[in-house]
Amino acid sequence: xxxxxxxxxxxxxxxxIACAIPGTFLVLRKMxxxxxxxxxxxxPGIVLGFFLTQDLNSPWLILLAAAxxxxxxxxxxxxxxxxxxxxxxxxxxxxxxxxxxxxxLIAKFANDVHLDIDAVLLGELAFTPFDRIYYDGMDxxxxxxxxxxxxxxxxxxxxxAFFKELKLSTFDAGLATSLGFSPIILHYGLMSVASVTTVGxxxxxxxxxxxxxxxxxxxxxxxxxxxxxxxxxxxxxFGVFSAISGYWIAxxxxxxxxxxxxxxxxxxxxxxxxxxxxxxxxxxxxxxxQQRIExxxxxxxxxxxxxxEENERHVNHLNEHINWxxxxxxxxxxxxxxxxxxxxxxxIVSLTKKGETFTSKAIxxxxxxxxxxxxxxxxxxxxxxx
Amino acid sequence: MKKIGFVILICGVLFSCNDTKPKNGKFRIVTTTxxxxxxxxxxxxxxxxxxxxxxxxxxxxxxKASEGDVSKLSNADMIVYNGLHLEGKLVEVFExxxxxxxxxxxxxxxxxxxxxxxxxxxxxxxxxxIWFNVEYWKQITVYFxxxxxEAQPEHKAYFMANAKKYVKELExxxxxxxxxxxxxxxxxxxxxxxxxxxxxxxxxxxxxVVGLQGLSTATEAGVQDVQKTASYIIEHxxxxxxxxxxxxRRTIEALxxxxxxxxxxxxxxxxxxxxxxxDPGKPEGTYIGMLKFNVHTIVAALK
Numbered sequence: 099x100x101x102x103x104x105x106x107x108x109x110x111x112x113x114x115i116a117c118a119i120p121g122t123f124l125v126l127r128k129m130x131x132x133x134x135x136x137x138x139x140x141x142p143g144i145v146l147g148f149f150l151t152q153d154l155n156s157p158w159l160i161l162l163a164a165a166x167x168x169x170x171x172x173x174x175x176x177x178x179x180x181x182x183x184x185x186x187x188x189x190x191x192x193x194x195x196x197x198x199x200x201x202x203l204i205a206k207f208a209n210d211v212h213l214d215i216d217a218v219l220l221g222e223l224a225f226t227p228f229d230r231i232y233y234d235g236m237d238x239x240x241x242x243x244x245x246x247x248x249x250x251x252x253x254x255x256x257x258x259a260f261f262k263e264l265k266l267s268t269f270d271a272g273l274a275t276s277l278g279f280s281p282i283i284l285h286y287g288l289m290s291v292a293s294v295t296t297v298g299x300x301x302x303x304x305x306x307x308x309x310x311x312x313x314x315x316x317x318x319x320x321x322x323x324x325x326x327x328x329x330x331x332x333x334x335x336f337g338v339f340s341a342i343s344g345y346w347i348a349x350x351x352x353x354x355x356x357x358x359x360x361x362x363x364x365x366x367x368x369x370x371x372x373x374x375x376x377x378x379x380x381x382x383x384x385x386x387x388q389q390r391i392e393x394x395x396x397x398x399x400x401x402x403x404x405x406x407e408e409n410e411r412h413v414n415h416l417n418e419h420i421n422w423x424x425x426x427x428x429x430x431x432x433x434x435x436x437x438x439x440x441x442x443x444x445x446i447v448s449l450t451k452k453g454e455t456f457t458s459k460a461i462x463x464x465x466x467x468x469x470x471x472x473x474x475x476x477x478x479x480x481x482x483x484x
Numbered sequence: 485m486k487k488i489g490f491v492i493l494i495c496g497v498l499f500s501c502n503d504t505k506p507k508n509g510k511f512r513i514v515t516t517t518x519x520x521x522x523x524x525x526x527x528x529x530x531x532x533x534x535x536x537x538x539x540x541x542x543x544x545x546x547x548k549a550s551e552g553d554v555s556k557l558s559n560a561d562m563i564v565y566n567g568l569h570l571e572g573k574l575v576e577v578f579e580x581x582x583x584x585x586x587x588x589x590x591x592x593x594x595x596x597x598x599x600x601x602x603x604x605x606x607x608x609x610x611x612x613x614i615w616f617n618v619e620y621w622k623q624i625t626v627y628f629x630x631x632x633x634e635a636q637p638e639h640k641a642y643f644m645a646n647a648k649k650y651v652k653e654l655e656x657x658x659x660x661x662x663x664x665x666x667x668x669x670x671x672x673x674x675x676x677x678x679x680x681x682x683x684x685x686x687x688x689x690x691x692x693v694v695g696l697q698g699l700s701t702a703t704e705a706g707v708q709d710v711q712k713t714a715s716y717i718i719e720h721x722x723x724x725x726x727x728x729x730x731x732x733r734r735t736i737e738a739l740x741x742x743x744x745x746x747x748x749x750x751x752x753x754x755x756x757x758x759x760x761x762x763d764p765g766k767p768e769g770t771y772i773g774m775l776k777f778n779v780h781t782i783v784a785a786l787k
Binding site: 148222224225227229230237351353354355 | 555557573574578584606
């Protein structure tokens with residue numbers, strides 16, 4: 099691996115972590131699309147920066163872009179505070195307005211200059227190792243690495259300093275206010291971090307990758323844990339994993355690096371979505387199936403409990419009586435047998451002691467809805483897990 | 485969490501394959517647009533190994549780097565690019581690379597900035613489509629041959645001979661193009677295209693050039709632009725408008741519809757090569773072939 103390749107992976111990994119931290123909060127606050135909005139709304143900042151400096155390479159363009167990003171956040175917040183529209187609507191109202199101001203400014207005053215977001219801001223990961231910073235003739239490393247390093251450092255400091263406050267205001271804004279924290283200030287702080295991270299990362303790695311790194315790892319982590327700390331850690335891990343594996347896919351396919359990383363993020367999310375232990379699609383389907391069988395089981399046991407006459411309890415008779423198909427009745431019969439709830443003598447089914455207790459408990463639960471009674475059954479049965 | 489990241493990173497280091505540089509001893513040159521690739525191949529001949537970042541038909545605005553470009557750039561002995569912000573942010577990167585002992589050449593530096601077309605309001609920003617003036621391309625050929633000879637003094641005579649030969653070809657090309665354009669009366673030399681790529685072409689061959697939309701690709705042609713251009717076409721009885729590979733066809737089709745609704749018939753004269761050459765192997769795959777093709781298309785449609 100050449101040093102250029104190493105540096106690209108390092109930069110991508112740092113960007114992934116820097117995006118995962120605000121990304122997790124954004125996903126939890128249902129504001130994930132703010133990063134996409136910022137990618138558009140920064141255009142007027144770039145245009146104004148160009149009008150002031152007349153130089154497409156001036157750092158002022160990027161600083162003003164970041165300022166417009168913060169402005170986007172403030173406007174979204176103001177609209178949202180009116181409670182007349184929801185978060186996503188507020189985002190959708192603000193960024194097209196700002197973007198179109200930029201477009202009009204270009205069309206009106208700078209139609210003969212090559213001025214757009216691509217030309218000024220959007221970085222390309224492949225070139226980051228070649229854009230280096232020198233001080234006194236000494237090579238300090240790629241510019242993007244320094245920019246992202248500083249952003250990540252500040253983000254981590256802020257996260258450590260305000261973790262409790264952020265957590266509280268994210269999950270219970272009302273309680274946070276009554277405890278004396280201002281959720282508004284925290285919100286602005288978080289959004290400003292997201293905005294600066296977005297603009298800084300745009301400059302390093304390009305737009306789509308930043309949006310994907312903010313949202314996909316956090317969304318994947320969200321399906322796996324409910325612990326905020328773990329969620330941030332998982333999101334960062336997913337981001338770094340996708341960045342590095344995506345890089346090597348790009349290497350072997352000779353494809354776009356950002357494109358491959360974004361694809362990996364999609365694959366990671368898909369895998370988590372399918373296989374997450376409790377919220378994943380497969381787990382949910384399995385649980386639903388188990389619950390259905392358990393409903394049959396209880397119905398079956400109730401039937402046995404209610405009928406003492408032998409002909410009602412004959413194995414073959416059960417089919418027609420409760421109107422079940424062969425396969426299903428067999429499954430239920432086996433499940434009941436396995437749990438020692440029934441006994442079969444001479445093809446006549448009867449409840450065991452355990453079956454009796456279980457059935458009465460289940461009836462009690464259904465009638466009273468008291469949770470305490472069935473605490474010990476939760477381990478064996480999905481149905482009682484809430 | 486960072487620990488995990490670095491562990492994965494280190495795994496990446498361990499499992500990575502060691503790239504063996506393609507070392508055939510030749511001087512390696514990386515170029516950006518296909519026009520520049522063509523030029524460098526003509527001058528460098530078989531003494532250099534030329535690799536273009538943007539292949540045939542790839543618009544510099546739409547260029548996306550692939551992973552292979554990283555090793556191309558890190559192994560390059562010299563990088564040749566257009567400059568004047570044609571390659572967007574890449575220009576910044578190349579300017580920075582000069583400090584890394586990598587030889588970079590911006591071909592736009594060959595030209596006198598005073599001659600270039602600059603933005604009306606922002607004077608230090610220039611139109612980057614310099615290749616449409618054959619005179620400029622001649623100057624660039626000589627400039628580049630000198631730069632290459634500085635880097636590879638042992639082949640100086642070879643490069644200079646190639647440059648001399650190529651300049652002759654360009655002179656010949658200019659004569660041919662002039663002759664072809666001379667068949668078109670001056671008042672019919674009106675070139676209507678989608679975006680402003682042909683200003684140097686217009687200046688060199690006395691065409692009146694009208695671009696439907698500006699240089700930036702963020703803005704699209706407005707209703708007013710279409711109307712203004714439509715009136716221009718009707719007023720001057722322009723017979724054909726042209727499509728460029730890099731701009732959506734529908735913009736020009738909207739213009740055509742606007743003109744036709746006012747009882748003036750304008751046809752689409754063909755597709756011009758603006759920011760990239762055609763497929764290598766075809767005549768349009770070289771700079772000379774591309775210009776001939778463009779002029780031929782324009783003259784045939786406007787006659």
